Amino acid sequence: MMPHKILIVEDNENNRSLFRDVLTFHGYQVSVASDGQEGVALARELMPDLILMDIQMPGMDGMTAGGILKGDPATSRLKIIALTSFAMRGDLEKFLEAGFDGYLSKPISTRELPDLVKRWLQEEK
Ligand SMILES: [Mg+2]
Secondary structure (H helix, E strand, C coil), X not given: CCCCEEEEECCXXXXXXHHHHHHHHCCCEEEEECCHHHXXXXXHHHCCCEEEEECCCCCCCHHHHHHHHHHCCCCCCCCEEXXXXXXXXXXXXXXXXXXXXXXXXXXXXXXXXXXXXXXXXHCCC
């Protein structure tokens, strides 16, 4: 069986490496991008099974990048999870409205991340 492909789009280098290492250890084929523009390009190229998309990034932010992918019929069915440190009420609704498939608040537990990823991958679209 081919490993699931996961794309991590995150500007923070420490987070990016940590998530990549944890998910690679759990058998996923992981790619990384450091801003929204690179993330959109890699998503189009790789068509990953799951994208973990940081929201706050310099340059193109995650909301914009997610919107571009969800607005393009070629990539609109990609599963995208928003990673955010916003603690504002109503965020979940905002992300779901923007087409995101889920939402994860930082700090992200690396113990829980593999189980969450597994669950998102199993969810029907
Ligand atoms: Mg960030």
